[in-house]
Amino acid sequence: MERIAIIGLGLIGGSLGLDLTRYGHPIVGIARRTATAEEALAMGAVTEAGTELALVSEADVVFICTPIDAVVDTAAAIAPYLSEGAVVTDVASVKGELVPSLEALWPGFVGGHPMAGKAEAGLAVAEAGLFRDRPYVLTPTTATNPEALERVRTIAASLGANLCQCHPDQHDRAVAWISHLPVMVSSSLILACQGEADSTILALAQTLASSGFQDTSRVGGGVPELGTLMARHNRTALLDALSQYQHQLERMKALISAENWDAVHNTLTQAQTARPAYLL
Secondary structure, three states: OOOEEEEOOOHHHHHHHHHHHHOOOOEEEEOOOHHHHHHHHHOOOOOEEEOOHHHHHHOOEEEEOOOHHHHHHHHHHHHHHOOOOOEEEEOOOOOOOOHHHHHHHOOOEEOEEEOOOOOOOOHHHOOOOOOOOOEEEEOOOOOOOHHHHHHHHHHHHHOOOEEEEOOHHHHHHHHHHHHHHHHHHHHHHHHHHHOOOOHHHHHHHHHHOOHHHHHHHOHHHOOHHHHHHHHHHOHHHHHHHHHHHHHHHHHHHHHHHOOOHHHHHHHHHHHHHHHHHHOO
């Protein structure tokens, strides 16, 4: 069994710990606050916990599960403590901006992104089995150590995840479409509704909102800090996706304005036909 260190005991780090301890790995959890480390220990997400980064010194594999903007600094901080041959991986939802910096800091780095989550954040909502049947993306480059890649792949496979491998830049363009764009679209939908000037109509809309609105607004009601980090660190790909989405909205607006109902129907039919390819 690999001795694994998890830095950052939130939803993803805690859920990883719950699964990996269950599979018999010794897990050391590292959190910013002592209370979080103690909570993770009490719930069985780790077998050892603390707040000192030096706890990675005996780890075979280290998962950096911090917010996106702290990943590189965390890797730099733990590098002096890592044992020779240790593997470092991350779970950030942006890869192109991070991977080159992380590879420069540690030769045994492997980029990773388990694509599972919730609207809520924090250790309290961590759960076993969160990654089962969900995509887990690995983003090796020509600099990636093949043995390190295989070790991370083995751990990810043990979670029951669906493994995917691509270049960091390909990853960022793809997640801009299916993860980052939906957050911006969903939040914009909510705020557009909030822009209704008649308070009676707004209250009625809120009363009538059911599954359709709940489905399309769910990710817009998520953690604002995470959405902001997505936009900041995947800016180019997200702006391109937003521009193309805006173009599609303008096209639909023009068809409705022109009362071209056949074209509206054809557009909706194309969407209906395309959607199954995006579903697991």
